[in-house]
Amino acid sequence: MKLNRTDSPITGRERVKINENWVMIQDYLNNIIGKISDEAFQEVVNNAKLNWLPSFVDTYEDIATMYPNPEEGDTTMARHDSADYPTDPNDKREAGTVWRFDGTEWQPIQQIDISDFNREFDELNQRMDDFQTDLTAEVDKTFNVRDASSLTSINDTNLKAGTYRIDSTLTTDNPDLKAELPQFDNDTGNLIVMPTIDQTAANQRWISITTGSIYERMSINATDFGEWMRMDNYQRIELTTGTDILTLPPGRYYLANPVNGPVENSSAWYNVDITKYSNNEHRQFLVTRNFDGFVWYGTIHTNNQFKGWQRLDNQPKWKNLTLINGWTTFGGRPPQYSKIGNFVYLRGALSSGVKNEPFAILPDEATPPMPIIASSLSVGSGSSSAPINRLTVYNNGEITISFDFGPEDMGWGIDSVVYSVE
Incomplete structure (x- = not known):
């Protein structure tokens, strides 16, 4: 900043220069004060910023492991005392200390009584551990071998899985x-x-x-x-x-x-x-x-x-099955059944129905006294390893094929399915 110089006795012109000097000094000082105020305010904001990290740490020493790359303002809390706490009267590494990273190092900023929180937290963890233990035990019972030494009968539909x-x-x-x-x-x-x-x-x-x-x-x-x-x-x-x-x-x-x-x-x-x-x-x-x-x-x-x-010398008399649930005839071979004596025969092929839903319902004369399990071979897929799936004839007359759909040109044959109705 360059000020006016007074080189002669004060005249009207010199007084004007002096006043101009005071104006420039005032403006300069105002700019300095404004700049200092903004910087001081930002420093206060930075020092007060708290960015709580996702999880508390067990002890102060765990901060470096859990949060190796902290940013200024990152904040967490230690749930327990450090192993060697206290080392001196000023040691802050105790349970409940809130730690904030100031850009250089972690600083203690507050002390909280965390005993109630720790108790609730530990109880919650224990309940979760107990649930996991019970769940694992049930899974083991289902998929691992159970003790059969006390088993006296398997004719029990309520036998545990x-x-x-x-x-x-x-x-x-x-x-x-x-x-x-x-x-x-x-x-x-x-x-x-x-x-x-x-x-x-x-x-x-x-x-x-x-x-x-x-x-x-x-x-x-x-x-x-x-x-x-x-x-x-x-x-x-x-x-x-x-x-x-x-x-x-x-x-x-x-x-x-x-x-x-x-x-x-x-x-x-x-x-x-x-x-x-x-x-x-x-x-x-x-x-x-x-x-x-x-x-x-x-x-x-x-x-x-x-x-x-x-x-059985007589030729079978085939009757068409009424297809339901979107199932259609495949390859020009309509699904049919024939009853000779006490035996029922199925033949034909079908496709495009609702997965795992019945494709037909047999009349009473062809309904078995109990569910019958047979096989259904895929046809028309062009694959040398056509999948085989389970065909079930239920004692209510419903017939289903349990499978996952293959190519669109695949059908399912029901030939060679034979069972007794007695």
Whole structure:
């Protein structure tokens, strides 16, 4: 700032210069004061700014670990004393100290009584830990092996969900339990109990450790099960040539030259379908010779008496199924059923329906006394590894296919589904 100089006795002109000097001095001082005030105000704001970080720290020493790159104003609080607190009378590293980063280091700015907060916080953490422990235990019970040592019966639709390891020692000591397992496979295996969607009952799966075979049975209602059905990936089980088919448990089989078959000493291959009434010894056999399609049926009645084979020589009369829930005929093969004697046959292909919803409802004459599980093979997908999915015929007549949709050009076949209505 350059001021006017007074070089001669004060005249009117000199007085004007002096006044101008005072004006310039006043303006300069005002600018300095304004600048200093703004800087001082900003400094006060910066010093007062609190940016609370997401979580408190356990002790002061944990600040550097949890917040290694702090910014000015970042603020947190220590929930507990430091391990070596106090080291001197001015040590602020105690529980409840609020710490603020001033741009260079963490400074203590306030002390709070945190005892109530810590108590509530610890109780909340304990409740969360207890919940996690209980949840883990329930998951373990469902997916891990349960203790089956006290198991006396599996004919209980309210049996807790989970996997039960049942061995020959357990079944030897409990013959009634052994009788409830799938026939001829009741040695050592895992019983998997799966609750129904509405939690009113449970379905069961038996996996034999000895043979690797798989059986399933569904709950008919809240107290009763249907028959055991051999599944093994929903494909027919190929048996050793010469197996006695009258000794087989319920299931779907494929073999040559069956003992006690409809044609003695036959080298042909046969498809054998066996069903059984729930909780009794009655069994039904349906045998189809593979090369010509001839079909025989027979039954085992009370006291294990086989009633002989009867050949089904009459041609089936096929009736169209009325498709529902958006299902349509696939490949020009309308879904149909035929009833010959006490047996019902299905054939045809379908696609494009509502996933996992019934595609048709059978009339009373073709309705099974209990749910029937069979397989449905995808057709028309062009894949060499077409998926196989479960087809279920319910005792209310509904027929469903459980699957995830594949390509748009895929259909689902229902051929070779055969069951008894007795």
